[in-house]
Amino acid sequence: MIEDVSGWVQFKQSTWNYIVDPANWTTWLTIFLKVAIIYIVGRIINAVTRRAVAHMVQEREKSPLKFDQRRTKTIGKLIGSLISSTVNFFVIILVLSQFGFNLAPILAGAGVLGLAIGFGAQSLVKDVITGFFIIFEDQFAVGDVIQTGNFKGTVEEIGMRVTRIRNWTGEVHIIPNGLITQVTNFSSHNSLAVVDVTVAYEADLEKALQATKETVRRVYEGSDLIVKEPSVLGVQTVTNTDVTLRISAECRPNAQAEVMRVLNVELMRALDQLGFKKIS
Amino acid sequence: MIEDVSGWVQFKQSTWNYIVDPANWTTWLTIFLKVAIIYIVGRIINAVTRRAVAHMVQEREKSPLKFDQRRTKTIGKLIGSLISSTVNFFVIILVLSQFGFNLAPILAGAGVLGLAIGFGAQSLVKDVITGFFIIFEDQFAVGDVIQTGNFKGTVEEIGMRVTRIRNWTGEVHIIPNGLITQVTNFSSHNSLAVVDVTVAYEADLEKALQATKETVRRVYEGSDLIVKEPSVLGVQTVTNTDVTLRISAECRPNAQAEVMRVLNVELMRALDQLGFKKIS
Amino acid sequence: MIEDVSGWVQFKQSTWNYIVDPANWTTWLTIFLKVAIIYIVGRIINAVTRRAVAHMVQEREKSPLKFDQRRTKTIGKLIGSLISSTVNFFVIILVLSQFGFNLAPILAGAGVLGLAIGFGAQSLVKDVITGFFIIFEDQFAVGDVIQTGNFKGTVEEIGMRVTRIRNWTGEVHIIPNGLITQVTNFSSHNSLAVVDVTVAYEADLEKALQATKETVRRVYEGSDLIVKEPSVLGVQTVTNTDVTLRISAECRPNAQAEVMRVLNVELMRALDQLGFKKIS
Amino acid sequence: MIEDVSGWVQFKQSTWNYIVDPANWTTWLTIFLKVAIIYIVGRIINAVTRRAVAHMVQEREKSPLKFDQRRTKTIGKLIGSLISSTVNFFVIILVLSQFGFNLAPILAGAGVLGLAIGFGAQSLVKDVITGFFIIFEDQFAVGDVIQTGNFKGTVEEIGMRVTRIRNWTGEVHIIPNGLITQVTNFSSHNSLAVVDVTVAYEADLEKALQATKETVRRVYEGSDLIVKEPSVLGVQTVTNTDVTLRISAECRPNAQAEVMRVLNVELMRALDQLGFKKIS
Amino acid sequence: MIEDVSGWVQFKQSTWNYIVDPANWTTWLTIFLKVAIIYIVGRIINAVTRRAVAHMVQEREKSPLKFDQRRTKTIGKLIGSLISSTVNFFVIILVLSQFGFNLAPILAGAGVLGLAIGFGAQSLVKDVITGFFIIFEDQFAVGDVIQTGNFKGTVEEIGMRVTRIRNWTGEVHIIPNGLITQVTNFSSHNSLAVVDVTVAYEADLEKALQATKETVRRVYEGSDLIVKEPSVLGVQTVTNTDVTLRISAECRPNAQAEVMRVLNVELMRALDQLGFKKIS
Amino acid sequence: MIEDVSGWVQFKQSTWNYIVDPANWTTWLTIFLKVAIIYIVGRIINAVTRRAVAHMVQEREKSPLKFDQRRTKTIGKLIGSLISSTVNFFVIILVLSQFGFNLAPILAGAGVLGLAIGFGAQSLVKDVITGFFIIFEDQFAVGDVIQTGNFKGTVEEIGMRVTRIRNWTGEVHIIPNGLITQVTNFSSHNSLAVVDVTVAYEADLEKALQATKETVRRVYEGSDLIVKEPSVLGVQTVTNTDVTLRISAECRPNAQAEVMRVLNVELMRALDQLGFKKIS
Amino acid sequence: MIEDVSGWVQFKQSTWNYIVDPANWTTWLTIFLKVAIIYIVGRIINAVTRRAVAHMVQEREKSPLKFDQRRTKTIGKLIGSLISSTVNFFVIILVLSQFGFNLAPILAGAGVLGLAIGFGAQSLVKDVITGFFIIFEDQFAVGDVIQTGNFKGTVEEIGMRVTRIRNWTGEVHIIPNGLITQVTNFSSHNSLAVVDVTVAYEADLEKALQATKETVRRVYEGSDLIVKEPSVLGVQTVTNTDVTLRISAECRPNAQAEVMRVLNVELMRALDQLGFKKIS
Secondary structure, eight states, X not given: OOSHHHHHHHHHHHHHHHHHOHHHHHHHHHHHHHHXXXXXXXXXXXXXXXXXXXXXXXXXXXXXXXXXXHHHHHHHHXXXXXXXXXXXXXXXXXXXXXXXXXXXXXXXXXXXXXXXXXXXXXXXXXXXHHHHHHHHTTOOOTTOEEEXXXXXXXXXXXOSSEEEEEOTTSOEEEEEGGGOOSEEESSSSOEEEEEEEEEETTSOHHHHHHHHHHHHHHHHHXXXXXXXXXXXXXXXXXXXXXXXXXXXXXXXXXXXXXXXXXXXXXXXXHHHHHTOBOOO | OOSHHHHHHHHHHHHHHHHHOHHHHHHHHHHHHHHHHHHHHHHHHHHHHHHXXXXXXXXXXXXXXXXXXXXXXXXXXXXXXXXXXXHHHHHHHHXXXXXXOOOHHHHHHHHHHHHHHHHHTHHHHHHHHHHHHHHHTTOOOTTOEEEETTEEEEEEEEOSSEEEEEOTTSOEEEEEGGGOOSEEXXXXXXXXXXXXXXXXXXXXXXXXXXXXXXXXXXXXXXXXXXXXXXXXXXXXXXXXXXXXXXXXXXXXXXXXXXXXXXXXXXXXXXXXXXXXXXXX | OOSHHHHHHHHHHHHHHHHHOHHHHHHHXXXXXXXXXXXXXXXXXXXXXXXXXXXXXXXXXXXXXXXOHHHHHHHHHHHHXXXXXXXHHHHXXXXXXXXXXXXXXXXXXXXXXXXXXXXXXXXXXXXXXHHHHHHHTTOOOTTOEEEETXXXXXXXXXXXXXXXXXXXXXXXXXXXXXGOOSEEESSSSOEEEEEEEEEETTSOHHHHHHHHHHHHHHHHHHOSSBOSOOEEEEEEEEOSSEEEEEEEEEESTTOHHHHHHHHHHHHHHHHHHHTOBOOO | OOOHHHHHHHHHHHHHHHHHOHHHHHHHHHHHHHHHHHHHHHHHHHHHHHHHHHHHHHHHHHOSSOOOHHHHHHHHHHHHHHHHHHHHXXXXXXXXXXXXXXXXXXXXXXXXXXXXXXXXXXXXXXXXXXXXXHHHXXXXXXXXXXXXXXXXXXXXXXXXXXXXXXXXXXXXXXXXXXXXXXEEESSSSOEEEEEEEEEETTSOHHHHHHXXXXXXXHHHHXXXXXXXXXXXXXXXXXXXXXXXXXXXXXXXXXOHHHHHHHXXXXXXXXXXXXXXXXXX | OOSHHHHHHHHHHHHHHHHHOHHHHHHHHHHHHHHHHHHHHHHHHHHHHHHHHHHHHHHHHHOSSOOOHHHHHHHHHHHHHHHHHHHHHHHHHHHHHHTTOOOHHHHHHHHHHHHHHHHHTHHHHHHHHHXXXXXXXXOOOTTOEEEETTEEEEEXXXXXXXXXXXXXXXXXXXXXXXGOOSEEESSSSOEEEEEEEEEEXXXXXXXXXXXXXXXXXXXXXXXXXXXXXXXXXXEEEEOSSEEEEEEEEEESTTOHHHHHHHHHHHHHHHHHHHTOBOOO | XXXXXXXXXXXXXXXXXXXXXXXXXXXXXXXXXXXXXXXXXXXXXXHHHHHHHHHXXXXXXXXXXXXXXXXXXXXXXXXXXXXXXXXXXXHHHHHHHHTTOOOHHHHHHHHHHHHHHHHHTXXXXXXXXXXXXXXXXXXXOTTOEEEETTEEEEEEEXXXXXXXXXXXXXXXXXXXXXXXXXXXXXXXXXXXXXXXXXXXXXXXXXXXXXXXXXXXXXXXXXXXXXXXOOEEEEEEEEOSSEEEEEEEEEESTTOHHHHHHHHHHHHHHHHHXXXXXXXX | OOSHHHHHHHHHHHHHHHHHOHHHHHHHHHHHHHHHHHHHHHHHHHHHHHHHHHHHHHHHHHOSSOOOHHHHHHHHHHHHHHHHHHHHHHHHHHHHHHTTOOOHHHHHHHHHHXXXXXXXXXXXXXXXXXXXXXXXXXXXXXXXXXXXXXXXXXXXXXXSSEEEEEOTTSOEEXXXXXXXXXXXXXXXXXXXXXXXEEEETTSOHHHHHHHHHHHHHHHHHHOSXXXXXXXXXXXXXXXXXXXXXXXXXXXXXXXXXXXXXXXXXXXXXXXXXXXXXXXX
C-alpha cells in the first residue's frame, strides 16, 4: 500500500467516488439552482425599480410647475444606476455566500456604511412621515393660510418632503415637512375681529354704548364678511381719563383684518359725531 | 468496480437510495409543512391588517370634521399595499430561509433600512405615547382652556398624534402630542382675580378700606362668577405719593378676567365718590 | 434490490424504524414538554399582568381627583389587550422556534419595531426615573412652593410621570418629571426678607439707624412670621443725594413678601415722623 | 505496536493518507480558488475607485473657479491611498478568514472604528442628501435670490455638500446643504410692493384717493417692473390726527424695493401739491 | 423483525440502553449541577443586594436632614423587589437555557426593554459620574459660594445625583450634577474689590490721588477683610467734565462686596471734605 | 479488563495514539503557525505606527509656530504606548482565541468601551472631515478674512482639527473645524461700498445729483481700491425734511470700509460747498 | 442482557471507560489549564490597576493645590474596589463559560448596563479627548488670558477633564474641556490698541493731525508696552459738528487697555492745549 502507484490508483478512485457520489451531485445542483433563483429575482427587482424611477421622472416632466427637464433626467439616471448598483451588490454577495465564501467582513463594512447613511437620512424619513400625516390628518390643504415658526402664508404645494408656502408679498418659503411641527391654520374656522373703542371718561356711557351697537349692526348688515351680529362686550378698562369699550365680531376665516378696519373707521366716525371721542 | 458501467449502476442505485431514504422524506415533508404554515399565517395577517385599515378609513369618513374623502381613500389604499408588501416580503424571506438560502445579507440590508425608518419615526412614536398619557392622566379634556408653549386656546380635539387648540380669535393651532410637554390648564381649578387699587397718600386709609370691603361684597353678591367672598388683603405698597390696596377674589375657572374688569370699575367708582382717588 | 417492491418494503421498514427509534421518541417528547411549559408560563404572565392593570384601573377610579371613569376603563382594556398580544406573540414565536422554524427575520423585524418604540419611549422612562428620585431624594413634597423653569406654584401632586403645580392664581401647570431638572424649593428653609430704606444725604445717620433698629424690633416682637430679631446691616450705598440703609430679617418659609411689606410700611412711617425721608 | 519504529511507520502512513485523501485536496483547492477570486476582485475595485478619484481631480482642475491645483492633487493622492488601504484591509481579512483565522476581534475593532467615523460623518451624508433634494425639487437655482437663516443673497453655486450665496455687498456665504432647511426664495414668484401713505385727518378723503389712483396708474404705465395695475386698497387705519391709505402693486421678482421707492416719491409729491400732506 | 411484539421488545431495549448509557447520565448530571450553581449564585446576589438596599435605607433614616421615614421605607421595599425580580428573571432564563430552550426571542425582547431603560437612564448615569468628579477634582465643597448657570448660593449638600445650593435669601436650588458643567467658585481664591472714584475735571489730580491713597491705607489698616494694601491704579478715564480714578484691593473670598461698600463710603467722604467731589 | 493495570496500559496506549495521530499533529501545527503569523503582523503594525507617530512629532518640532517641545515629546510617547497597548491587546486576544478560549465576554467588554470612546470621539471625527472639506472645497485659505458665528478675522492656520483666526485687534480665535458650518468669506469677491447722502428737502435735486456724480468720479479716479466707476443709484427715501441719495461702488475685497470713509468725507464737503447740506 | 445486574456491570464499565478515555482527560486538562490562565491574568490586571490608582492618589496628595486628603483616599479605595469588582466579574464569567455555561443572558444584561454607562460617560470621554488636543495643539497654556463662552480669565490649570480659569476679580471658573470649543487666546499675539479722538468740525485738521502724531510718538518712546510706533490712520468719520481721528498702536499681548488709557489721556490734554477739543 505504501507504493506510489497504488497511491495514484487510490487517488483516482477517490476522485471518481467523489464524482459519482450523488450526495455531492445534489449539493452542487442545489447551489446552482439557488444561484439561478437569486440572479433572476435580482434582475426582476432591478427592472421593477428602474421602471418606477422612469415613471416618477415622466410624471415630474408633465407637472405644470417649471422644472429643469434636463436636470430631472440626469438625476433619474443617477438614481437608476444607484439602485441597480445596490441590487447587483446584493446579488453578488448572495451568490458568493452560496459558494461558501465567508463574507461577514464585507457585510460588516456595508452595514457600517448603511448605518452612516441611515443616520444621515433620518431627517429625510421624518419629512416623509410627517408629510403623510399632514395630509392624512387634514392639518391644512393647498390654499389655506397657515403659520409655522416664523413663516406665514398661503400653502402652495404639500409635497412628499417639503411644503411650499407663499408669503402675501410674493416670497416662497420652502419648509421640510419634518420641521412643520406646530402649525396654526387661519383658514379652517371663522375668525374673531376684536375692536377696542376709547371714549372720554366724562362721556355718557349709555349713549356711547347705544351708538356703538347701532354702528356695529349697520356694518354687519352691509358686510358679508361678518357671519354673526357682532356683540358689544361692554367696558373693558377704566382709567383716569378714558373708558374703553370692546366689540367682538365673528367673521369669515382670514377676514378679521378687513372687518376690524371697517369697524374701526365707522365707530370712530360715529362717536366723533356724538362728541364722545377722547382728545389725547 | 473501476468500470464506467458499474459507476453508472452505482449512481443509479445511490439516487434510488436517496429517494427511498425516509430521512430525506421527512426532511422534505417538514420543509413543505413549514412553508405551508408560513404562507397561511402570512395570508391571515394580511387579511386582518387590511380589514383594520379599511375600518379606520370608514370611521374617518363618518367623522363630523370635514375631511377630504377621496384623499382618505387613496391613503387607505396606500397603507394597505404598504402593509401587504411588508408581510409578503417577510413570507418570502421565511420561505427561502426554509430552503437553506443564506439570507443574512438581505436581512442586514432590511435591518439598516428598518433602523433608518425607526430613527425617523421616533417622534411619531413619542407623539402617540404622550397622547395616550394626556388622556390617561386626564391632563386636559376637550373644551378646556390650556396653554402649551406659546399656544393658548380651547382644546378642540385630542388625537392619537396631534392636539388641536382653537385660539379665541379663531385660529386653530395643531400641535404634535410629543411637543405638549409642559401644559398649563386654566379650566381645572377656580381662578384667582387679583385687583390692585391705588389711593392718594393723604387719603384716610380706614375709610378707604371700609369702602373697598363694601364694594367688594356688593359685587360678590351680584355675581355668580365669584365663588367665595373676596378678601381685602390690605396695604400692598406705600410710595411717596400713594398707597396701593390689594383685593383677591376666587372665581370660576377662566372667569378672572371678567371679574377683575367688574371689580376694577366698581372700586374706582366707589373711591371716586369718596374723593380718595389719586390724581396722577 | 433494484425492484420496486423491495423499495417499498425497505421504505416501510425505515418508516417503522423511525417510529420505534427511542431517540426520535425523546426528541418529540422534549419538544411537546417545552411547548407545554412555554404555553403555561405565557398564560400565567398574561393573567398576572391583566390583574395588575385591572388593579391600577380600580385604584384610579377610587382616586379623589375627578377622572373620566369611562375613559379609564377603555384605556384599561386597551392596555390589557396590548399586553396579552405581546405575550401571545412571544409564546407563538417560542413555540414555532421549538419546531425548528428559522425565525430570525421575524425577530429582526420585531427588534427594529421594538427599538423604534424604545427610542420614542425614552423620555417616558426618564420621567419615571426622575419622578422616583424626586421622591427618594425628598426634593420637594406635596404642598411645597417650588419653581422649575418658568413655572412656580404649590405642588399639588407628584405622579409617576408628571407633577402638577398650582399657580397662586389658580392655573395648574402639568410638567413631566423628566423636565424637572433644576428645582428651587421655597418651602424647605427659612427665607430672608431684605429691606432697603433710603434717607436724605443731609439726615443725621446715627438717629436714622437708631429709629430703624427700634422700628425693626417692634415689628419683630409683634410678628410670628419673623423667626429671629432682624439685623440692621448698615449703610448699603451712598449717592450724592441720599444714603441707603439695609435691613435683613430671617422669616418663615415663603413669608418674606409679607414681612417685607410690613417692614417697608413701618419704617417709612417712622422715618417720616423724624423728617428724614427723602423727597424725590 | 508500542514500538517507536512502528509509531513512525504509522505516522508516515497517516501523513501519506492525509496527502492522498482527495477530500483534503478539494478543501485546499477550494481555499486557493477563493483566495484568488478575492484577490482579483480587490484589485479590480482598487483600480476602478482610483480611476474615479483621478477623474474627479481632473474635473476639479478644469473648473473655472480658482482652486489651488497643487492642493487638489495632494488631496487626490490622499483619498486614493485611503481607499486602497481600506480595500487591502478587507482583502487581507477575507483571505485570512479563508485559512480559518478567528478574526472576530479584528472585525469588532474595525466595526467600532467604522461606527465612530459613521457617527462623525452623518452630517456629511445629510449634506449630500439635502443637496440632492434641493436640485431634484428645484427649490432654487443658481442666480436666484434666497434667504436661509440669517444669510440672504444670490445663489452662486449649488454643490454636493455646500451652497455658496453671494451677498449684494460682495461677501460669499458658504452654507452646508444640511443646514439649508427653511429656504425663502425671492425669485420664483412676482413680488408685492406695499405702500402706506398718510394724509392729515382733515383732508378730503375722496380727493386724496382720486389723486392716489391717478399717480399710481401713471407710475404703472411708466414702469415695466410693475406687472399689473396697482390697486388702492383703501383706508388702512384712522387715528386722531391722520388717515393712512394702502396701495399694493404686483411687480417682478425682487423688484418691490425699487417700485416702492418710486411709488413713495411720486405719491408724496402728488399729495404735497394738493396740500393734503400731514405735517408731523 | 416486522412483528409488533419484536418492535415493542426493541423499543424497551432502546429505552433501557438510553437509561444505562453513562453519556446520558453525565449529560443530565452536568445539567443539574449547573442549575444548582445558577440557583445558589442567584440567591447569594439577591441576599447581598437586599442587604445593601436595607443599609442605604437605614443610613438615610439616620441622616440629619428631614426625610419622610415612611416614604423611604416604601421605596426601599420597592427597590428590593425590583432587584430580586430582575435576579429571578435572569436565574429562570439561565436555568431554562440549560434545558435547551431557545430563548433568543425572550432575550431580544428583554434587550430592547433594557436599551429603552438604558437610554432613559443615561442622564442618571451622567449625574453620578459628574458628581464623582466634582468631589474627586475638588471643584467645590460644602460651604463654598458657587454659581452654575443662573443659580448662585452656598453649597449645602453634594449628593450622588444632585447638589443643593442655598440662595442667600433662603431658597434651595436642587441641581442634577450632570447639569453642573461650568461652575464659578467664589470661595477658593481671594477676591478683588474694584472701586471707581470720580472727581471733577477741574480738581487738583495730585491732591486727589494723595487723599485717595491715604484713605485707602486707613481703611486697609482698620479692616481684616483686606489681605493686601490696596493699590491706586491711577486715572481710568478722562471725559469733558470729570476724571475717574480706579482703586483695586485684594480681599478675602466673597468679601469684595463689603469692602467695596466701605471703600466707597470712606472715599466719597474724604474727597467731599477736599471739595473735589463732582456735582452732577 | 476491569484490572487497574490493564487500565493503565490502555491509558498509556491511548495517549500514545493521541500523540502519533497525524490529525492532532496538523491541528497543533496549524495553531502554532497562526499564532506566529498573528505575532509577526502585530509587531509590524506596531513598528509602522510607532514610526508614523515619531515622524509627526518631528514635523511638529520643525514647525515655525512656537510649541512646547518637551510637551510634544511627552505626548508623542503617550500616543506611542497607547497604540502599542491596543495592538498588543488585539494580538493577545487573537492568540488566545486560537487556543480555544471563549473570549466573547472580553470582546463584549472591549466593544462597550470602544463604543463609549467612539461616541465621545465623534466630534473629533467630524472636525477632521469638515477640515478636509474646507480645504478640498477651497472655502477659504490662509490670509482670507472670514466670519463664522461671532468670530471674524484673518485666517492664520487651517489645521486637521482646528482653524485659527486672528482678530484685527490681535486676539486669536481657535475654532474646531466641525463648528465652522456657515462661513462668510470676505476675501473671495470684490466688495460693494454703499454710501447714503442726505440733502435738505428744499435742495435742488438735479444739482445735488450732478455734484454727487462729479465727486464720485473724482474719488474713483484717484483711488485704486475702487474697481469700477461707482453708480449713483438715485433717490433712496423721501421724508418731510430731507431726501437721501444712494451711491454704490464696487471695490477690492475688504476695502469697502476705507472707500466708504473716503466717499463720505468727499461727498459731505462737496454738498457743503453747494449749501445743500441738511442742518439737523 | 435485560438483567439488572448486567446493567450495573455495563454502567460500571462505561463509567470506567469514560474515566480512562484519554480524550476526556485532555478535555478536562485543557479546561483546568485555561481556568488557571484566566485566574492568573485576572490577578495580574487587578494588581496593576490597583497600583496605578494608588500612584494617582499619591500624586494627588503631593499636589500643591489644597485637596481634601481624606476624601482623595476614600475615593481611591472606591475606584480600586470598583475596578477589582469588574475584573472579578469578567474572571468569573470566563471561568464559567469554560465549563459550558450558557452565559449569553448575563452578557446581554451586562452589555445593556455597559451601554447605559457608556452613553452617560460619553461627555467624560469627550472632555479627556478635547483636553488632550488643547495641550497637543498648544491652544493655550497655564498663564494665558483666554475667553471661552462667557468666561474670561487667566488659565490656572489645564487638567485631564476640566480647565480652571481665574477671573481678574478672583472667581475661579471650572469648565469641562469638552465645552471649551471656541477659544479666544489673548496672550499669543501682540494686541492692537485703537483710539478714536474727536475734534471740533471747525478745527484746523492739519494742525490736529500734527499734534496727534507728536503726542503718539512721545507716548511710544516713553512706554515699553507699545512694540511699534503707532500709526495715525486719519479721519474716521465726519459729522455735522465734529471730526473723528483714529490711531492704532500695536502693543504687547493684553496691554491694549493700559495703552489706550495712556493714549486717551495724553491726546485729550494735547488737543485741549490747542483749543481743538469739541465742547459737547
